[in-house]
Amino acid sequence: MNKYTERLYNGLIKENPTFVLMLGMCPTLAVTTSAINGIGMGLSTTVVLVLSNMLISMLRKIIPDSVRIPAFIVVVASFVTIVQFLLQGFVPSLYASLGLYIPLIVVNCIILGRAESYASKNPVLPSIFDGIGMGLGFTVGLTAIGIVRELLGSGKAFNVQVLPSSYEPITIFILAPGAFFVLAGLTALQNKAKKRAEAKGDPKAELIGCGTDCASCGKKAACGAASEAKAGKSADAGKTE
Numbered sequence: 001m002n003k004y005t006e007r008l009y010n011g012l013i014k015e016n017p018t019f020v021l022m023l024g025m026c027p028t029l030a031v032t033t034s035a036i037n038g039i040g041m042g043l044s045t046t047v048v049l050v051l052s053n054m055l056i057s058m059l060r061k062i063i064p065d066s067v068r069i070p071a072f073i074v075v076v077a078s079f080v081t082i083v084q085f086l087l088q089g090f091v092p093s094l095y096a097s098l099g100l101y102i103p104l105i106v107v108n109c110i111i112l113g114r115a116e117s118y119a120s121k122n123p124v125l126p127s128i129f130d131g132i133g134m135g136l137g138f139t140v141g142l143t144a145i146g147i148v149r150e151l152l153g154s155g156k157a158f159n160v161q162v163l164p165s166s167y168e169p170i171t172i173f174i175l176a177p178g179a180f181f182v183l184a185g186l187t188a189l190q191n192k193a194k195k196r197a198e199a200k201g202d203p204k205a206e207l208i209g210c211g212t213d214c215a216s217c218g219k220k221a222a223c224g225a226a227s228e229a230k231a232g233k234s235a236d237a238g239k240t241e
Contacts, residue, residue, distance in 0.1 A: 004129045011133025017110045018141025018183075019190045024110045027101050028142060029179040035158045038146030039139060040094045044087065044102060046135025048079045049111050053119040053131035055079075060120045072115045077106045110138060141186075148182045149173045 017023045024045070032038045052075050056063075063071045084102050087095040095102070105111065114134055119127040147157050153174030155163035172178050 003126055007126060007129035008133040008136070011130065011135070011137040012140065013137075015134075016137040016141060016190075017134055018138060018145075019187050023113065024108050024138060026104065027108070028145065028183065029176070031098055031101050032142050032146040032149055032179060032182075033153075033174050034097075034150045035143055035146040036094065037097050038142035038144075040087075040091070041098055041101065042135070042139025042142040044083050044098075045105055045108060045110070045138055046132070047083055048076060048105055049114065049135045049138075050128055050131035051079045052076045052111055053114060053127040054124055056115045056119040057122060057124045057127035063120075068120065069112075069116070072112060072120075073106065076111055076115070080105045110134060144186055145179065145182050148186070149178050152182075153178060 011017070015021055018028055027041050027045075031041045052072070055075050056072060059071075059075075080103060083105075084095075087098070087102065114130060118130050122130070151157050151162060152170050153172075154169050155161060155165075155167045170178075173182065
Protein backbone atom coordinates (compact mmCIF):
# COMPACT_ATOMS: atom_id res chain seq x y z
CA MET A 1 0.00 0.00 0.00
CA ASN A 2 1.46 3.36 -1.02
CA LYS A 3 1.66 6.24 1.42
CA TYR A 4 -1.40 8.01 0.00
CA THR A 5 -3.62 4.94 0.24
CA GLU A 6 -2.18 4.31 3.71
CA ARG A 7 -3.27 7.82 4.77
CA LEU A 8 -6.83 7.14 3.61
CA TYR A 9 -6.89 3.71 5.29
CA ASN A 10 -5.48 5.26 8.44
CA GLY A 11 -8.29 7.80 8.76
CA LEU A 12 -11.13 5.52 7.73
CA ILE A 13 -10.19 2.34 9.63
CA LYS A 14 -6.99 2.21 11.64
CA GLU A 15 -7.33 5.56 13.44
CA ASN A 16 -10.96 6.44 12.79
CA PRO A 17 -11.50 9.67 14.78
CA THR A 18 -14.95 8.66 16.01
CA PHE A 19 -14.79 4.95 16.82
CA VAL A 20 -11.08 4.47 17.58
CA LEU A 21 -9.48 7.71 18.76
CA MET A 22 -12.72 9.12 20.24
CA LEU A 23 -11.94 12.67 19.09
CA GLY A 24 -14.42 15.43 18.29
CA MET A 25 -17.01 14.04 20.68
CA CYS A 26 -18.83 17.37 21.11
CA PRO A 27 -20.24 17.57 17.55
CA THR A 28 -20.45 13.76 17.38
CA LEU A 29 -22.90 13.63 20.25
CA ALA A 30 -24.66 16.95 19.69
CA VAL A 31 -25.52 17.22 15.98
CA THR A 32 -26.16 13.59 15.01
CA THR A 33 -29.90 13.72 15.69
CA SER A 34 -30.34 13.06 11.96
CA ALA A 35 -28.26 11.58 9.15
CA ILE A 36 -28.30 14.86 7.19
CA ASN A 37 -26.89 16.76 10.15
CA GLY A 38 -24.17 14.12 10.57
CA ILE A 39 -23.06 14.16 6.94
CA GLY A 40 -23.26 17.98 6.84
CA MET A 41 -21.03 18.43 9.88
CA GLY A 42 -18.68 15.68 8.68
CA LEU A 43 -18.19 17.18 5.21
CA SER A 44 -17.79 20.70 6.62
CA THR A 45 -15.08 19.44 8.96
CA THR A 46 -13.46 17.51 6.09
CA VAL A 47 -13.19 20.64 3.93
CA VAL A 48 -11.61 22.61 6.78
CA LEU A 49 -9.30 19.71 7.65
CA VAL A 50 -8.01 19.25 4.09
CA LEU A 51 -7.46 22.96 3.44
CA SER A 52 -5.84 23.64 6.81
CA ASN A 53 -3.54 20.60 6.45
CA MET A 54 -2.53 21.81 3.00
CA LEU A 55 -1.75 25.38 4.07
CA ILE A 56 -0.02 24.42 7.32
CA SER A 57 2.14 21.92 5.45
CA MET A 58 3.07 24.62 2.93
CA LEU A 59 4.02 27.01 5.76
CA ARG A 60 5.63 24.41 8.05
CA LYS A 61 9.16 25.77 7.50
CA ILE A 62 8.06 29.38 7.93
CA ILE A 63 5.91 29.26 11.10
CA PRO A 64 8.15 29.53 14.21
CA ASP A 65 7.72 26.75 16.77
CA SER A 66 7.02 29.26 19.53
CA VAL A 67 3.80 30.48 17.86
CA ARG A 68 2.75 27.41 15.90
CA ILE A 69 -0.48 26.72 17.86
CA PRO A 70 -1.82 30.31 17.53
CA ALA A 71 -0.83 30.23 13.84
CA PHE A 72 -2.66 26.93 13.34
CA ILE A 73 -5.78 28.36 15.00
CA VAL A 74 -5.71 31.45 12.74
CA VAL A 75 -5.44 29.24 9.65
CA VAL A 76 -8.26 26.94 10.78
CA ALA A 77 -10.48 29.86 11.84
CA SER A 78 -10.09 31.47 8.41
CA PHE A 79 -11.27 28.34 6.60
CA VAL A 80 -14.10 27.78 9.11
CA THR A 81 -15.36 31.31 8.45
CA ILE A 82 -15.38 30.63 4.70
CA VAL A 83 -17.28 27.36 5.17
CA GLN A 84 -19.73 29.05 7.54
CA PHE A 85 -20.54 31.78 5.00
CA LEU A 86 -20.96 29.21 2.22
CA LEU A 87 -23.36 27.13 4.30
CA GLN A 88 -25.28 30.22 5.36
CA GLY A 89 -25.62 31.37 1.77
CA PHE A 90 -26.27 28.11 -0.07
CA VAL A 91 -27.62 25.62 2.53
CA PRO A 92 -29.44 27.80 5.09
CA SER A 93 -31.51 24.91 6.49
CA LEU A 94 -28.38 22.89 7.31
CA TYR A 95 -26.70 26.00 8.67
CA ALA A 96 -29.67 26.56 10.99
CA SER A 97 -29.58 22.92 12.15
CA LEU A 98 -25.87 22.89 12.94
CA GLY A 99 -25.91 26.36 14.47
CA LEU A 100 -23.15 27.06 16.98
CA TYR A 101 -21.27 23.87 16.16
CA ILE A 102 -19.97 25.25 12.85
CA PRO A 103 -17.80 27.95 14.49
CA LEU A 104 -16.69 25.36 17.05
CA ILE A 105 -14.92 23.46 14.26
CA VAL A 106 -12.08 25.93 14.96
CA VAL A 107 -11.25 24.15 18.20
CA ASN A 108 -12.06 20.62 17.01
CA CYS A 109 -9.22 18.49 18.37
CA ILE A 110 -9.14 16.40 15.19
CA ILE A 111 -8.09 19.40 13.09
CA LEU A 112 -5.58 20.83 15.54
CA GLY A 113 -4.28 17.34 16.29
CA ARG A 114 -3.58 16.52 12.62
CA ALA A 115 -2.05 19.94 12.08
CA GLU A 116 0.34 19.43 15.00
CA SER A 117 1.15 15.73 14.57
CA TYR A 118 1.19 15.37 10.78
CA ALA A 119 0.75 18.42 8.54
CA SER A 120 3.42 20.47 10.31
CA LYS A 121 5.98 17.67 9.76
CA ASN A 122 5.16 16.30 6.30
CA PRO A 123 4.94 17.44 2.64
CA VAL A 124 1.80 18.92 1.13
CA LEU A 125 0.37 15.98 -0.81
CA PRO A 126 0.53 13.38 1.99
CA SER A 127 -0.95 16.01 4.33
CA ILE A 128 -3.88 16.53 1.96
CA PHE A 129 -4.55 12.79 1.84
CA ASP A 130 -4.24 12.61 5.62
CA GLY A 131 -6.92 15.31 5.86
CA ILE A 132 -9.15 13.49 3.38
CA GLY A 133 -8.78 10.18 5.24
CA MET A 134 -9.43 11.66 8.68
CA GLY A 135 -12.28 13.81 7.37
CA LEU A 136 -13.99 10.90 5.63
CA GLY A 137 -13.54 8.74 8.73
CA PHE A 138 -15.19 11.46 10.82
CA THR A 139 -17.99 11.85 8.24
CA VAL A 140 -18.66 8.10 8.13
CA GLY A 141 -18.78 7.99 11.93
CA LEU A 142 -21.20 10.92 12.27
CA THR A 143 -23.41 9.71 9.43
CA ALA A 144 -23.62 6.18 10.85
CA ILE A 145 -24.59 7.50 14.28
CA GLY A 146 -27.10 9.90 12.70
CA ILE A 147 -28.73 7.14 10.63
CA VAL A 148 -29.17 4.84 13.64
CA ARG A 149 -30.48 7.62 15.90
CA GLU A 150 -32.90 8.94 13.28
CA LEU A 151 -34.09 5.46 12.34
CA LEU A 152 -34.78 4.35 15.90
CA GLY A 153 -35.98 7.76 17.07
CA SER A 154 -38.40 8.57 14.24
CA GLY A 155 -38.45 5.66 11.82
CA LYS A 156 -36.79 7.76 9.11
CA ALA A 157 -33.40 8.01 7.40
CA PHE A 158 -32.39 11.18 5.56
CA ASN A 159 -35.96 12.43 6.28
CA VAL A 160 -37.44 9.53 4.29
CA GLN A 161 -39.86 7.21 6.10
CA VAL A 162 -38.18 3.79 6.23
CA LEU A 163 -39.98 1.89 8.95
CA PRO A 164 -43.74 1.24 8.69
CA SER A 165 -46.15 3.84 10.07
CA SER A 166 -47.12 1.40 12.82
CA TYR A 167 -43.58 1.66 14.27
CA GLU A 168 -43.52 3.32 17.68
CA PRO A 169 -40.48 5.68 17.75
CA ILE A 170 -38.03 5.29 20.62
CA THR A 171 -37.68 9.01 21.28
CA ILE A 172 -34.71 8.65 23.65
CA PHE A 173 -32.50 8.03 20.61
CA ILE A 174 -33.04 11.55 19.28
CA LEU A 175 -32.31 12.99 22.73
CA ALA A 176 -28.88 13.47 24.31
CA PRO A 177 -28.67 10.04 26.05
CA GLY A 178 -29.37 8.28 22.76
CA ALA A 179 -26.12 9.61 21.30
CA PHE A 180 -24.10 7.84 24.01
CA PHE A 181 -26.00 4.57 23.53
CA VAL A 182 -25.52 4.55 19.75
CA LEU A 183 -21.84 5.56 19.95
CA ALA A 184 -21.18 2.78 22.45
CA GLY A 185 -23.07 0.23 20.35
CA LEU A 186 -21.29 1.06 17.08
CA THR A 187 -17.91 1.11 18.82
CA ALA A 188 -18.65 -2.32 20.27
CA LEU A 189 -19.53 -3.63 16.80
CA GLN A 190 -16.24 -2.25 15.44
CA ASN A 191 -14.31 -3.98 18.23
CA LYS A 192 -16.20 -7.22 17.59
CA ALA A 193 -15.30 -7.06 13.90
CA LYS A 194 -11.66 -6.55 14.86
CA LYS A 195 -11.65 -9.56 17.19
CA ARG A 196 -13.33 -11.71 14.53
CA ALA A 197 -10.63 -10.73 12.04
CA GLU A 198 -7.96 -11.59 14.63
CA ALA A 199 -9.58 -14.98 15.23
CA LYS A 200 -9.43 -15.73 11.49
CA GLY A 201 -5.74 -14.87 11.45
CA ASP A 202 -6.14 -11.83 9.21
CA PRO A 203 -2.67 -10.18 9.02
CA LYS A 204 -4.35 -6.76 8.88
CA ALA A 205 -6.40 -7.38 12.02
CA GLU A 206 -3.77 -5.81 14.27
CA LEU A 207 -4.14 -2.59 12.29
CA ILE A 208 -7.91 -2.36 12.72
CA GLY A 209 -8.76 -0.01 15.52
CA CYS A 210 -5.12 0.45 16.54
CA GLY A 211 -4.16 4.07 17.15
CA THR A 212 -0.69 5.49 17.55
CA ASP A 213 -0.95 6.47 21.22
CA CYS A 214 0.66 3.39 22.74
CA ALA A 215 0.95 5.07 26.16
CA SER A 216 -2.81 4.78 26.72
CA CYS A 217 -3.20 1.37 25.08
CA GLY A 218 -4.08 -1.60 27.26
CA LYS A 219 -2.23 -3.93 24.90
CA LYS A 220 1.07 -2.07 25.16
CA ALA A 221 2.84 -4.89 27.03
CA ALA A 222 1.46 -7.56 24.72
CA CYS A 223 2.45 -5.61 21.62
CA GLY A 224 5.96 -5.10 23.00
CA ALA A 225 6.31 -8.78 23.83
CA ALA A 226 5.04 -9.78 20.38
CA SER A 227 7.47 -7.40 18.69
CA GLU A 228 10.40 -8.72 20.73
CA ALA A 229 9.42 -12.32 19.95
CA LYS A 230 9.15 -11.54 16.25
CA ALA A 231 12.54 -9.80 16.31
CA GLY A 232 14.05 -12.78 18.15
CA LYS A 233 12.73 -15.22 15.55
CA SER A 234 14.13 -13.09 12.75
CA ALA A 235 17.54 -12.97 14.43
CA ASP A 236 17.54 -16.74 14.99
CA ALA A 237 16.60 -17.30 11.34
CA GLY A 238 19.47 -15.07 10.27
CA LYS A 239 21.96 -16.99 12.40
CA THR A 240 20.71 -20.31 11.05
CA GLU A 241 21.22 -19.14 7.48
